[in-house]
Amino acid sequence: MGGGTAGWMTATYLKEAFGERVDVTLVESRRVGTIGVGEATFSTVRHFFDYLGLDEREWMPECSASYKLAIRFEDWRRKGHHFYHPFERLRVADGFTMADWWLRLGDGGEDFDRHVYLTPTMCENNLSPRLLDGSLFVSNLDGSLGRSTLDEQRAQFPYAYHFDADLLAKFLAKYGVKRGVRHVVDDVVEIGQDERGWVSHVTTKESGELCGDLFVDCTGFRGVLINQTLGERFTSFQDVLPNNRAVALRVPREGEAARTMRPYTTATAMDAGWIWTIPLYGRNGHGYVYSDEFCSPEEAERTLRAKVAPGQDELEANHIRMRIGRNERSWVNNVVAIGLSSGFVEPLESTGIFFIQHGIEQLVKHFPDERWDPRLADAYNTKVAHVIDGVKEFLVLHYRATERDDTPYWKETKLRAIPAGLAPRLEHARSLLIDESVMYPHYHGFEPYSWITMALGLGLEPEHPRPALAHIDPANAKAELARLAAEAEELVENLPTCYEYIHSINS
Numbered sequence: 001m002g003g004g005t006a007g008w009m010t011a012t013y014l015k016e017a018f019g020e021r022v023d024v025t026l027v028e029s030r031r032v033g034t035i036g037v038g039e040a041t042f043s044t045v046r047h048f049f050d051y052l053g054l055d056e057r058e059w060m061p062e063c064s065a066s067y068k069l070a071i072r073f074e075d076w077r078r079k080g081h082h083f084y085h086p087f088e089r090l091r092v093a094d095g096f097t098m099a100d101w102w103l104r105l106g107d108g109g110e111d112f113d114r115h116v117y118l119t120p121t122m123c124e125n126n127l128s129p130r131l132l133d134g135s136l137f138v139s140n141l142d143g144s145l146g147r148s149t150l151d152e153q154r155a156q157f158p159y160a161y162h163f164d165a166d167l168l169a170k171f172l173a174k175y176g177v178k179r180g181v182r183h184v185v186d187d188v189v190e191i192g193q194d195e196r197g198w199v200s201h202v203t204t205k206e207s208g209e210l211c212g213d214l215f216v217d218c219t220g221f222r223g224v225l226i227n228q229t230l231g232e233r234f235t236s237f238q239d240v241l242p243n244n245r246a247v248a249l250r251v252p253r254e255g256e257a258a259r260t261m262r263p264y265t266t267a268t269a270m271d272a273g274w275i276w277t278i279p280l281y282g283r284n285g286h287g288y289v290y291s292d293e294f295c296s297p298e299e300a301e302r303t304l305r306a307k308v309a310p311g312q313d314e315l316e317a318n319h320i321r322m323r324i325g326r327n328e329r330s331w332v333n334n335v336v337a338i339g340l341s342s343g344f345v346e347p348l349e350s351t352g353i354f355f356i357q358h359g360i361e362q363l364v365k366h367f368p369d370e371r372w373d374p375r376l377a378d379a380y381n382t383k384v385a386h387v388i389d390g391v392k393e394f395l396v397l398h399y400r401a402t403e404r405d406d407t408p409y410w411k412e413t414k415l416r417a418i419p420a421g422l423a424p425r426l427e428h429a430r431s432l433l434i435d436e437s438v439m440y441p442h443y444h445g446f447e448p449y450s451w452i453t454m455a456l457g458l459g460l461e462p463e464h465p466r467p468a469l470a471h472i473d474p475a476n477a478k479a480e481l482a483r484l485a486a487e488a489e490e491l492v493e494n495l496p497t498c499y500e501y502i503h504s505i506n507s
């Protein structure tokens with residue numbers, strides 16, 4: 001139930017996984033719109049497209065899609081500073097990461113990301129990760145992943161996508177219907193339950209009753225089945241994550257601006273939150289994510305318009321109230337909530353679609369039969385909770401580690417509660433870089449390099465370089481840093497711009 005990104009990703013994936021053996025019907029309302037945002041992704045979304053057998057050249061042009069190599073955090077540490085959180089693991093020399101070595105060998109500058117990763121140089125030069133012949137700049141990662149899942153991720157794929165959320169839903173709808181998904185466009189007006197409280201059918205306004213064995217609630221923040229019908233408790237994260245509203249604008253890029261395509265999402269810190277910039281082919285998506293304790297919707301819209309679309313008052317703003325937190329259980333009886341109906345933790349690290357993908361994959365892995373073994377739902381719920389809670393912790397790090405305290409909003413972010421598990425991790429980061437043994441212990445999509453990058457980028461540095469490095473010959477580390485610099489230079493010479501490549505697949 002629901003035809004947004006969650007509904008269509010779920011319907012197409014289930015059909016691909018189970019084929020004729022499982023019938024899939026998707027019902028969506030024409031009256032209740034989709035959220036209309038959610039356009040930046042994680043690099044692991046590639047597993048989703050490859051699972052469906054979709055080639056980039058087929059789906060990207062239909063969804064105004066472009067590449068995302070990183071998130072650029074602007075003004076987060078303090079005004080005027082920026083750094084990149086890339087999709088790139090840290091290299092290692094003599095058993096220590098290049099971030100460790102940078103702290104020991106670097107000049108104390110704040111541009112560590114540009115020395116220990118290749119991606120920031122690609123971002124600063126607006127480069128494409130693919131050459132015009134379609135080959136990837138890192139040759140060992142090219143080729144389809146087939147039907148692999150997040151669990152099987154071994155190598156770090158170097159980019160994710162930006163796409164138009166409405167066009168992606170339309171594309172997947174066409175794809176799904178062709179493969180046998182039954183599509184009903186109608187309002188669900190009543191939910192039927194049996195004597196156990198399980199959902200037996202949904203009643204639509206004009207298309208009668210739709211019966212099913214398993215119901216997937218993709219109705220967005222409403223949670224029509226999971227919360228409104230089954231009454232599952234939703235736990236808010238507002239105590240630790242302040243932002244609860246957003247206002248979004250779609251801004252066309254014309255003329256010279258159309259030919260400049262940044263291959264990254266930008267998150268710019270503002271007085272009462274932050275603004276996203278997501279470059280698509282032909283337009284940018286922008287939004288101001290803020291806390292209504294510190295900013296009114298009118299002020300947020302004014303601020304956003306002044307920054308990203310001055311003089312373009314005709315563009316319609318989309319005001320969104322965000323439900324931050326998660327259901328205690330996302331699978332209850334025969335209802336599984338996927339998407340915003342399950343949980344959401346503000347879009348700072350583009351994790352909404354990642355949560356959807358993870359939820360779908362786990363649903364396939366825990367798919368029930370007529371015995372409805374309750375342990376399947378329990379295992380599913382534990383995994384989903386771990387992923388959302390882990391991302392929550394990671395996001396709280398973004399607010400706690402920054403040096404900013406120049407507005408009431410930024411001051412207040414330092415006074416909010418810290419999730420219990422995060423406090424010792426922050427304490428650890430003052431003496432050693434965060435690693436597997438101290439970061440959030442369950443799979444949540446982020447690896448140690450992400451935790452390290454955010455901590456260092458925001459200014460949470462260990463007080464001293466790792467003491468052991470004073471006793472190790474730095475020759476290998478110096479050679480690796482030099483190699484990184486030389487490789488970055490080579491990429492600048494050889495890669496086309498992101499616009500050149502994306503334009504070529506749209507022509």
Ligand SMILES: Cc1cc2nc3c(=O)[nH]c(=O)nc-3n(C[C@H](O)[C@H](O)[C@H](O)COP(=O)(O)OP(=O)(O)OC[C@H]3O[C@@H](n4cnc5c(N)ncnc54)[C@H](O)[C@@H]3O)c2cc1C
Pocket residue numbers: 001002003004005006007027028029030031032033034035036037038039040041042165186187188189218219220221222224246287320322338339340341347350351352353354356
């Ligand atoms: C401000 C903001 C920014 C975001 N940015 C990102 C991002 O950059 N990256 C990312 O990965 N994620 C992001 N997300 C999350 C992302 O937008 C969502 O995860 C994604 O769009 C999925 O939404 P959904 O399908 O769950 O819900 P929706 O898009 O709200 O869809 C709900 C569906 O339910 C249907 N429906 C509801 N009631 C009924 C009814 N009674 N009868 C029939 N149908 C009904 C509606 O018609 C609609 O089709 C963002 C979210 C927000 C709020």
